[in-house]
Amino acid sequence: xxxxxxxxxxxxxxxxxxxxxxxxALLAPALAAPAFLAPADARPGERAAKPPxxxxxxxxxxxxxxxxxxxxxxxxxxxxxxxxxxxxxxEPDLVPTKDGVLVARHENEISGTTDVADHPEFAxxxxxxxxxxxxxxxxxxxxxxxxxxxxxxxKERLPQxxxxxxxxxxxxxxxxxxxxLELVKRLRKExxxxxxxxxxxxxxxxxxxxxxxxxxxxxxLLRKHDLDGxxxxxxxxxxxxxxxxxxxxxxxxxxxxxxDAAGGPFDLAGSGTTYQQLVTPAGLRRIAxxxxxxxxxxxxxxxxxxxxxxxxxxxxxxDAHRAGLEVVVxxxxxxxxxxxxxxxxxxxxxxxxxxxxxxxxxxxxxVDGVFAxxxxxxxxxxxxxxx
Numbered sequence: 001x002x003x004x005x006x007x008x009x010x011x012x013x014x015x016x017x018x019x020x021x022x023x024x025a026l027l028a029p030a031l032a033a034p035a036f037l038a039p040a041d042a043r044p045g046e047r048a049a050k051p052p053x054x055x056x057x058x059x060x061x062x063x064x065x066x067x068x069x070x071x072x073x074x075x076x077x078x079x080x081x082x083x084x085x086x087x088x089x090x091e092p093d094l095v096p097t098k099d100g101v102l103v104a105r106h107e108n109e110i111s112g113t114t115d116v117a118d119h120p121e122f123a124x125x126x127x128x129x130x131x132x133x134x135x136x137x138x139x140x141x142x143x144x145x146x147x148x149x150x151x152x153x154x155k156e157r158l159p160q161x162x163x164x165x166x167x168x169x170x171x172x173x174x175x176x177x178x179x180x181l182e183l184v185k186r187l188r189k190e191x192x193x194x195x196x197x198x199x200x201x202x203x204x205x206x207x208x209x210x211x212x213x214x215x216x217x218x219x220x221l222l223r224k225h226d227l228d229g230x231x232x233x234x235x236x237x238x239x240x241x242x243x244x245x246x247x248x249x250x251x252x253x254x255x256x257x258x259x260d261a262a263g264g265p266f267d268l269a270g271s272g273t274t275y276q277q278l279v280t281p282a283g284l285r286r287i288a289x290x291x292x293x294x295x296x297x298x299x300x301x302x303x304x305x306x307x308x309x310x311x312x313x314x315x316x317x318x319d320a321h322r323a324g325l326e327v328v329v330x331x332x333x334x335x336x337x338x339x340x341x342x343x344x345x346x347x348x349x350x351x352x353x354x355x356x357x358x359x360x361x362x363x364x365x366x367v368d369g370v371f372a373x374x375x376x377x378x379x380x381x382x383x384x385x386x387x
Contacts, residue, residue: 057368058382058386059328059363059367059368059369059370059382060088060089060196060328060368060369060370061086061087061088061089061369061370061372061375061378061379061382062087062088062089062090062091062196062198062235062328062369062370062371062372062375063078063079063082063083063085063087063089063090063091063372063375064091064330064331064371064372064373065078065091065092065093065106065373066078066079066080066081066082066090066091067079067081067082067085067087067373067374067375067376068373069162069333069334069373069374070165070374071165071168071172072113072154072155072156072157072165072168072169072172073106073113073157074092074093074104074105074106074113074154074174074175075154075168075172075173075175076172076173076175076179076180076183077168077171077172079092079175079180079183079184080183080187082375083187083191083193083195085374085375085376085379086375086376086379087195087372087375087378087379088195088196088233088369089195089196089197089198089233089235090180090184090195090196090197090198091197091198091199091200091237091371092104092175092177092180092197092198092199092200093105093106093107093199093200093202094177094199094200094201094202094214094218095107095108095141095142095202095203095207095214096108096141096142096207096212096214096217097141097142097144097145097146097149098141098142098143098144098145099145099146100212100217101146101176101178101217102176102177102178102214102217102218102221103141103146103149103174103175103176103177104174104175104176104177104180105141105174105202106157106202107202108131108140108141108142108202108203109131109136109137109138109139109140110138110139110140110141110152110174111126111138111139112138112157113154113155113157114139114152114153114154114155114174115152115153115155115169115170116139116152117139119151119152122139122144122148125139125140125143125144126138126139127139127140127143131203131206132203132205132206132266133266133269142207142210142212146176149174150173150174152173152174153169153170153171153172153173154168154169154171154172154173154174155169155170156168156169160350161335161337161349161350177199177217177218177221178221180197181197181221181222181224181225181227184197184225185225194233195233196233196234196235197227197233197234197235198234198235198236198237198256199218199234199235199236199237200237200238200258201214201215201218201236201237201238201240201243202214203266204238204240204242204243204267205240205242205243205266205267206266208243214243215243215246215247215250218236219247219250219251222234222251222253223251227253228251228252228253229252229253230252230253230254232252232253232254234253234254235254235255235256235293235295235328236251236253236254236255236256237255237256237257237258237295238257238258239258239259239260239265239266240265240266240267240268241257241265241267241268241278241287242267242268243267244257244290244291245290248290248291254292254293255290255291255292255293256291256292256293256294256295256328257278257287257290257291257293257294257295258295258296258330259275259278259279259294259295259296259297259300260275260297261275261296261297261299261300262275263275264277264278265278279294279296279300279316279319279320280319281319281322281323284319284320284322284323284325285323287323287325288323288324288325291325292325292326293325293326293327293328293368294320294325294326294327294328295327295328295329295330295371296316296327296329296330297329297330298329298330298331298332298362298370299340300314300316300329301313301314301316301317301327301329301362301365301367302314302340302358302361302362302365304340304341307341308340308341309340309341309342310340310342310343310358310361313361313364313365313366317365317366317367318366321366326368326369327366327367327368327369328367328368328369328370328371329362329367329369329370329371330370330371331371331372331373332355332358332359332362332370332371332372332373332374332377332378333355333372333373333374334352334353334355334373334374334377335349335350335351335352335353336348336349336350336351336352336353337349337350338353339353339354339355339358340358343355343357343358355374355377355381356377356380356381356384359377359378359381359382359385360381360384360385363381363382363385364385
């Protein structure tokens with residue numbers, strides 16, 4: 001494919017009303033999210049066709065690593081449940097095997113997400129590597145063939161936070177990206193909805209350095225499924241920038257620059273570039289040359305004060321929209337420990353907080369989407385906001 005120049009899109013189809021303060025009503029008590037399984041009467045959550053007058057188009061809901069609040073993350077079961085709970089997109093993080101097959105894992109180090117430590121035949125593969133400038137010890141996908149990786153089983157990554165999810169430990173395989181896309185194809189037929197996919201390329205500079213580039217095999221699979229066009233329901237993500245620029249020359253599919261609340265892109269570490277610099281108006285204009293979406297940490301949209309409470313929205317959403325970028329924030333989770341203090345309920349870090357209030361505050365701040373571990377919570381809050 002020939003190189004192209006991406007022109008930031010003009011945002012003429014939406015009226016933006018950014019909240020200057022957090023409305024008191026948003027902090028009113030709401031029904032807590034389910035403690036384990038989704039409720040039997042969970043709504044399918046199809047996006048509203050026409051939002052109320054003066055409101056932006058319905059924000060998208062991305063099932064973060066699937067419905068990871070209810071099933072071990074990055075399993076076909078988690079992805080399927082996310083769609084059943086109304087998610088518009090599912091998100092697989094992509095890392096390669098030794099034989100170059102892309103699989104869905106949160107990290108290439110898999111001791112926290114699989115039972116690899118229980119396999120004596122792989123004991124000698126435990127090692128320490130330098131990943132993005134820091135030492136990491138464990139077992140790594142790039143040291144296993146796909147056939148070997150398929151002998152492992154997934155487990156809950158946060159058992160202290162989500163003990164109910166541990167009942168699924170040992171039941172599910174590590175899925176390939178090809179299997180995820182086939183699942184999406186089946187779910188589209190089953191639901192009659194156009195389910196999106198949001199693949200994140202993990203540690204692209206590191207994998208380039210060991211000869212296991214992520215971009216080419218990902219693009220081949222997207223093309224196989226006709227998901228490489230500009231109108232494809234795809235969000236290609238990365239916390240790095242160089243590989244997204246490369247991908248912009250390879251495909252027309254929507255691209256999303258992830259931005260954390262601290263630190264900076266590893267590929268720009270030598271220049272000292274920080275994420276804070278990327279989210280300035282000038283930095284956003286540069287991102288818009290190769291990307292369509294900005295994926296910021298939610299704390300960049302609703303900053304926290306010294307006591308840990310969410311404050312009035314920052315200018316980030318408005319600045320990104322002016323640059324021609326859509327905004328989808330990460331990650332909304334139901335548990336107290338992942339929330340600003342004014343959205344928490346009680347003192348237990350694992351108790352369910354007022355996630356509805358947090359989501360409504362984000363929607364009022366003008367975001368175009370959210371990544372959610374509990375997609376039904378986001379779908380329900382979106383329906384309330386649109387009503």
